[in-house]
Amino acid sequence: MLPQEPFSDADxxxxxxGRWSRRLAPLLxxxxxxxxxxxxxxxxxxxxxxxxxxxxxxxxxxxxxxxxSPVYVQHAQVRASDRVRFFVGDARMHQTPDSVFDKALSxxxxxxxxxxxxxxxxxxxxxxxxxxxxxxxxxxxxGMEMLRLFxxxxxxxxxxxxxxxxxxxxxxxxxxxxxxxxxxxxxxxEEQPLTIExxxxxxxxxxxxxxxxxxxxxxxxxxxxxxARAALESRLRGRLLGERQDGPFALQARAWAVKGVVRR
Numbered sequence: 001m002l003p004q005e006p007f008s009d010a011d012x013x014x015x016x017x018g019r020w021s022r023r024l025a026p027l028l029x030x031x032x033x034x035x036x037x038x039x040x041x042x043x044x045x046x047x048x049x050x051x052x053x054x055x056x057x058x059x060x061x062x063x064x065x066x067x068x069s070p071v072y073v074q075h076a077q078v079r080a081s082d083r084v085r086f087f088v089g090d091a092r093m094h095q096t097p098d099s100v101f102d103k104a105l106s107x108x109x110x111x112x113x114x115x116x117x118x119x120x121x122x123x124x125x126x127x128x129x130x131x132x133x134x135x136x137x138x139x140x141x142x143g144m145e146m147l148r149l150f151x152x153x154x155x156x157x158x159x160x161x162x163x164x165x166x167x168x169x170x171x172x173x174x175x176x177x178x179x180x181x182x183x184x185x186x187x188x189x190e191e192q193p194l195t196i197e198x199x200x201x202x203x204x205x206x207x208x209x210x211x212x213x214x215x216x217x218x219x220x221x222x223x224x225x226x227x228a229r230a231a232l233e234s235r236l237r238g239r240l241l242g243e244r245q246d247g248p249f250a251l252q253a254r255a256w257a258v259k260g261v262v263r264r
Contacts, residue, residue, distance in 0.1 A: 010047050010075035012212030018047055020146070020198060020253055021108060024136065025053035027194040028107055031257050032134035036060045038102040043091050043123055044109025048076030048084070055081045064101070066094060067109075091119040099128040106135040108255070111171040120184040127262045133186055134259035136194055140166040141173055143193070143254025146206070150217050153235040157228070166216055177258035186260025194257045199250045203237050206251075 028050065034040060037060045042051045045065030054063050065086040067073050073086045080086065089095075091106075091113050104123035113119045123133045138144040140151075151165040162168075171177050178191040200206045213222040221229060240249060 009212060009214065010069075010071050012209075012218075013072070013214045014047055014075075016209040016212050016214040016218060017108070018049060020196070021046070021049035022053065023196040023198065024194060024253070024255055025050040025107055026057065027196070028105060028134065028136045028255075028257055029054050029057065031136075031192065031194065032103055032105055032132050032259050034058065034061065034103055034105075038062075039100065040064070041066070041096070041101045041104040041123065041126060043104060043106040043119065044113065045076060045086055046072050046107075046109065048072075048080060048086065050105060050107040051076065051080065051084045051086070055084050064096075066091065066096075092122060093118070094122065096126045098125055099131075101127050102131050103127065104131070104133045108136065108138060110135045111137045111169050116171060117180060117184065120180060120186075124184060124186065124262055129262050129264040131262050132259050133181070133184075133262060134257065135177060136255040136257040137171050137177060138166075139172055139174075139193070139254045139256055140169055142167075143195070143252070145251040145253060146198075147217055149236065149239055149251075150210070153239055154217075154220060154232060157232060157235060161220070164216065164220065172256070174256060177256055181258050181260040184260075185263065187263055189258065189260040191256060191258045193254050195252060195254045197250050197252050199248060201248055202246050203241060206240065206249075207233060207236065 036058050040063045042065040045067045051063040051065045054061055063084045066089040070088050073088050077086045092115050104127045110116050127133055155161050178189050181189045210218050210221045
Protein backbone atom coordinates (compact mmCIF):
# COMPACT_ATOMS: atom_id res chain seq x y z
CA MET A 1 0.00 0.00 0.00
CA LEU A 2 1.32 3.44 -0.89
CA PRO A 3 1.59 5.97 1.95
CA GLN A 4 -1.25 8.47 2.07
CA GLU A 5 -0.70 12.14 1.42
CA PRO A 6 0.95 13.76 4.47
CA PHE A 7 -1.99 16.14 5.11
CA SER A 8 -5.00 14.08 4.08
CA ASP A 9 -6.55 12.69 7.27
CA ALA A 10 -8.06 15.23 9.66
CA ASP A 11 -8.51 12.82 12.57
CA UNK A 12 -4.93 11.54 12.25
CA UNK A 13 -3.63 15.11 12.07
CA UNK A 14 -5.57 15.99 15.22
CA UNK A 15 -3.94 13.10 17.07
CA UNK A 16 -0.51 14.06 15.74
CA UNK A 17 -0.43 17.87 15.91
CA GLY A 18 -3.82 19.07 17.09
CA ARG A 19 -3.00 19.04 20.79
CA TRP A 20 0.07 21.18 20.13
CA SER A 21 -1.85 23.57 17.85
CA ARG A 22 -4.62 24.10 20.39
CA ARG A 23 -2.10 25.18 23.02
CA LEU A 24 -0.17 27.43 20.68
CA ALA A 25 -3.19 29.09 19.07
CA PRO A 26 -4.17 31.35 22.01
CA LEU A 27 -0.59 32.61 22.26
CA LEU A 28 -0.58 33.66 18.61
CA UNK A 29 -3.98 35.37 18.98
CA UNK A 30 -2.66 37.34 21.98
CA UNK A 31 0.58 38.23 20.19
CA UNK A 32 -1.42 39.50 17.18
CA UNK A 33 -3.63 41.62 19.50
CA UNK A 34 -6.93 40.10 18.39
CA UNK A 35 -9.78 42.04 19.99
CA UNK A 36 -13.55 41.91 20.34
CA UNK A 37 -15.47 42.74 17.15
CA UNK A 38 -12.45 41.97 14.96
CA UNK A 39 -12.90 40.23 11.65
CA UNK A 40 -10.07 37.69 11.41
CA UNK A 41 -8.65 35.66 8.54
CA UNK A 42 -7.16 32.27 9.49
CA UNK A 43 -4.92 31.43 6.52
CA UNK A 44 -4.06 27.75 6.27
CA UNK A 45 -6.70 26.99 8.88
CA UNK A 46 -6.15 23.22 8.91
CA UNK A 47 -8.44 21.44 11.35
CA UNK A 48 -9.52 24.74 12.92
CA UNK A 49 -7.42 25.09 16.10
CA UNK A 50 -6.69 28.81 15.69
CA UNK A 51 -10.21 29.75 14.61
CA UNK A 52 -11.68 27.83 17.56
CA UNK A 53 -9.30 29.46 20.04
CA UNK A 54 -10.21 32.94 18.79
CA UNK A 55 -13.96 32.25 18.76
CA UNK A 56 -13.81 30.80 22.28
CA UNK A 57 -11.88 33.79 23.64
CA UNK A 58 -13.90 36.58 22.02
CA UNK A 59 -17.69 36.58 21.95
CA UNK A 60 -18.05 39.00 19.03
CA UNK A 61 -15.11 38.08 16.78
CA UNK A 62 -15.85 36.66 13.32
CA UNK A 63 -13.32 34.26 11.77
CA UNK A 64 -12.90 33.11 8.17
CA UNK A 65 -10.65 30.11 7.62
CA UNK A 66 -9.11 29.18 4.26
CA UNK A 67 -7.29 25.90 3.63
CA UNK A 68 -6.49 23.88 0.48
CA SER A 69 -7.64 20.57 2.04
CA PRO A 70 -11.37 19.80 1.66
CA VAL A 71 -10.97 17.11 4.34
CA TYR A 72 -9.58 19.61 6.86
CA VAL A 73 -12.20 22.23 5.99
CA GLN A 74 -15.05 19.77 6.50
CA HIS A 75 -13.59 18.61 9.82
CA ALA A 76 -13.17 22.19 11.05
CA GLN A 77 -16.61 23.40 9.97
CA VAL A 78 -18.46 20.59 11.74
CA ARG A 79 -16.95 21.73 15.04
CA ALA A 80 -17.17 25.48 14.44
CA SER A 81 -19.43 28.06 16.05
CA ASP A 82 -21.80 30.14 13.94
CA ARG A 83 -19.23 32.98 13.93
CA VAL A 84 -16.65 30.88 12.11
CA ARG A 85 -16.69 29.89 8.44
CA PHE A 86 -14.22 27.75 6.52
CA PHE A 87 -13.57 27.63 2.79
CA VAL A 88 -11.37 25.57 0.50
CA GLY A 89 -8.85 27.88 -1.13
CA ASP A 90 -5.26 28.66 -2.04
CA ALA A 91 -3.37 30.98 0.31
CA ARG A 92 -1.52 32.46 -2.68
CA MET A 93 -4.63 33.59 -4.54
CA HIS A 94 -8.26 33.68 -3.48
CA GLN A 95 -11.44 35.67 -4.11
CA THR A 96 -11.58 37.71 -0.90
CA PRO A 97 -12.01 41.47 -1.55
CA ASP A 98 -9.35 43.96 -0.46
CA SER A 99 -9.13 45.32 3.10
CA VAL A 100 -11.95 43.32 4.67
CA PHE A 101 -10.18 41.88 7.74
CA ASP A 102 -8.82 43.57 10.86
CA LYS A 103 -6.30 40.77 11.41
CA ALA A 104 -4.87 38.04 9.16
CA LEU A 105 -3.16 35.15 10.96
CA SER A 106 -1.49 31.90 9.95
CA UNK A 107 -0.68 29.13 12.45
CA UNK A 108 1.92 26.49 11.52
CA UNK A 109 1.11 26.70 7.83
CA UNK A 110 3.01 29.39 5.96
CA UNK A 111 6.23 27.36 5.73
CA UNK A 112 4.32 24.65 3.83
CA UNK A 113 3.06 27.07 1.16
CA UNK A 114 5.14 26.83 -2.06
CA UNK A 115 5.36 30.64 -2.38
CA UNK A 116 5.11 32.09 1.14
CA UNK A 117 5.92 35.60 -0.08
CA UNK A 118 2.83 35.54 -2.29
CA UNK A 119 0.76 34.25 0.62
CA UNK A 120 1.92 37.16 2.80
CA UNK A 121 1.04 39.59 0.00
CA UNK A 122 -2.46 38.10 -0.13
CA UNK A 123 -2.83 38.31 3.66
CA UNK A 124 -1.73 41.94 3.47
CA UNK A 125 -4.09 42.72 0.58
CA UNK A 126 -7.16 41.49 2.42
CA UNK A 127 -6.26 43.25 5.70
CA UNK A 128 -7.34 46.86 6.24
CA UNK A 129 -4.72 49.64 6.54
CA UNK A 130 -3.55 49.68 10.15
CA UNK A 131 -4.52 46.01 10.58
CA UNK A 132 -2.16 43.25 11.68
CA UNK A 133 -0.70 40.35 9.69
CA UNK A 134 0.85 37.62 11.87
CA UNK A 135 2.09 34.04 11.67
CA UNK A 136 3.86 31.38 13.70
CA UNK A 137 6.13 28.51 12.57
CA UNK A 138 7.71 25.78 14.67
CA UNK A 139 11.41 26.14 15.42
CA UNK A 140 12.22 22.78 13.78
CA UNK A 141 15.94 23.31 14.20
CA UNK A 142 16.07 23.21 17.98
CA GLY A 143 12.89 24.33 19.70
CA MET A 144 10.24 21.74 18.77
CA GLU A 145 11.45 18.82 20.89
CA MET A 146 8.89 16.25 19.71
CA LEU A 147 10.09 16.54 16.12
CA ARG A 148 13.72 17.35 16.90
CA LEU A 149 14.11 14.07 18.80
CA PHE A 150 12.34 12.18 16.03
CA UNK A 151 14.55 13.50 13.23
CA UNK A 152 17.76 13.17 15.26
CA UNK A 153 17.10 9.47 15.68
CA UNK A 154 15.81 8.98 12.11
CA UNK A 155 18.94 10.58 10.64
CA UNK A 156 21.19 8.68 13.06
CA UNK A 157 19.72 5.46 11.68
CA UNK A 158 19.96 6.62 8.05
CA UNK A 159 22.18 9.67 7.37
CA UNK A 160 20.74 9.94 3.85
CA UNK A 161 17.58 11.32 5.48
CA UNK A 162 19.29 14.56 6.48
CA UNK A 163 17.82 16.44 3.51
CA UNK A 164 14.30 15.46 4.67
CA UNK A 165 14.87 16.59 8.25
CA UNK A 166 12.37 19.36 9.00
CA UNK A 167 15.18 21.54 10.33
CA UNK A 168 15.82 22.30 6.65
CA UNK A 169 12.37 23.79 6.15
CA UNK A 170 12.14 27.52 5.36
CA UNK A 171 11.09 30.20 7.86
CA UNK A 172 11.77 28.10 10.97
CA UNK A 173 14.78 29.97 12.38
CA UNK A 174 15.02 33.20 14.33
CA UNK A 175 14.78 36.22 12.02
CA UNK A 176 13.51 34.44 8.89
CA UNK A 177 9.84 35.32 9.35
CA UNK A 178 10.72 38.91 10.28
CA UNK A 179 12.82 39.22 7.12
CA UNK A 180 9.90 38.01 5.00
CA UNK A 181 7.48 40.42 6.74
CA UNK A 182 9.80 43.40 6.13
CA UNK A 183 10.30 42.37 2.50
CA UNK A 184 6.50 42.39 2.20
CA UNK A 185 6.52 46.08 3.26
CA UNK A 186 4.71 45.49 6.53
CA UNK A 187 5.49 48.06 9.22
CA UNK A 188 6.43 47.82 12.90
CA UNK A 189 7.56 44.22 12.42
CA GLU A 190 8.07 42.27 15.65
CA GLU A 191 9.24 38.69 16.15
CA GLN A 192 9.23 36.67 19.35
CA PRO A 193 9.27 33.04 20.50
CA LEU A 194 6.10 31.33 21.70
CA THR A 195 6.77 28.32 23.95
CA ILE A 196 4.43 25.63 25.21
CA GLU A 197 4.86 22.31 27.02
CA UNK A 198 2.95 19.07 26.57
CA UNK A 199 2.88 16.14 28.98
CA UNK A 200 2.86 12.60 27.60
CA UNK A 201 1.35 9.78 29.64
CA UNK A 202 3.64 7.13 28.14
CA UNK A 203 5.92 6.39 25.22
CA UNK A 204 2.94 5.22 23.13
CA UNK A 205 1.26 8.57 23.76
CA UNK A 206 4.25 10.09 21.94
CA UNK A 207 4.85 7.42 19.29
CA UNK A 208 1.45 6.23 18.07
CA UNK A 209 0.40 9.57 16.47
CA UNK A 210 3.40 9.28 14.12
CA UNK A 211 1.81 6.12 12.69
CA UNK A 212 -1.05 8.19 11.23
CA UNK A 213 1.17 9.33 8.34
CA UNK A 214 0.66 13.06 8.89
CA UNK A 215 3.25 15.72 8.05
CA UNK A 216 6.80 15.01 6.87
CA UNK A 217 7.63 12.91 9.96
CA UNK A 218 4.49 10.80 9.69
CA UNK A 219 5.04 10.34 5.97
CA UNK A 220 8.55 9.07 6.69
CA UNK A 221 7.27 6.55 9.24
CA UNK A 222 4.65 5.34 6.75
CA UNK A 223 7.37 4.76 4.15
CA UNK A 224 9.48 2.51 6.40
CA UNK A 225 9.57 -1.27 6.37
CA UNK A 226 8.31 -3.03 9.49
CA UNK A 227 11.90 -3.72 10.57
CA ALA A 228 13.09 -0.14 10.03
CA ARG A 229 10.04 1.26 11.82
CA ALA A 230 10.67 -0.98 14.81
CA ALA A 231 14.33 0.11 14.92
CA LEU A 232 13.36 3.78 14.91
CA GLU A 233 10.77 3.17 17.61
CA SER A 234 13.41 1.45 19.73
CA ARG A 235 15.89 4.31 19.37
CA LEU A 236 13.25 6.85 20.31
CA ARG A 237 12.12 4.79 23.28
CA GLY A 238 15.67 4.70 24.61
CA ARG A 239 16.14 8.42 23.97
CA LEU A 240 12.97 9.41 25.81
CA LEU A 241 12.84 6.86 28.63
CA GLY A 242 16.47 5.92 29.23
CA GLU A 243 16.51 2.93 31.59
CA ARG A 244 12.85 3.29 32.52
CA GLN A 245 10.37 0.70 31.22
CA ASP A 246 7.81 3.43 30.53
CA GLY A 247 6.19 6.40 32.21
CA PRO A 248 5.23 10.04 31.78
CA PHE A 249 7.47 12.78 30.43
CA ALA A 250 7.10 16.32 29.10
CA LEU A 251 8.49 18.04 26.01
CA GLN A 252 8.66 21.69 25.07
CA ALA A 253 7.82 23.23 21.74
CA ARG A 254 8.96 26.67 20.58
CA ALA A 255 7.53 28.52 17.61
CA TRP A 256 8.74 31.78 16.10
CA ALA A 257 5.94 34.31 15.74
CA VAL A 258 5.96 37.48 13.67
CA LYS A 259 3.54 40.35 13.23
CA GLY A 260 3.46 43.53 11.19
CA VAL A 261 1.08 46.40 10.48
CA VAL A 262 -0.43 47.09 7.05
CA ARG A 263 0.52 50.54 5.75
CA ARG A 264 -2.15 53.22 6.05
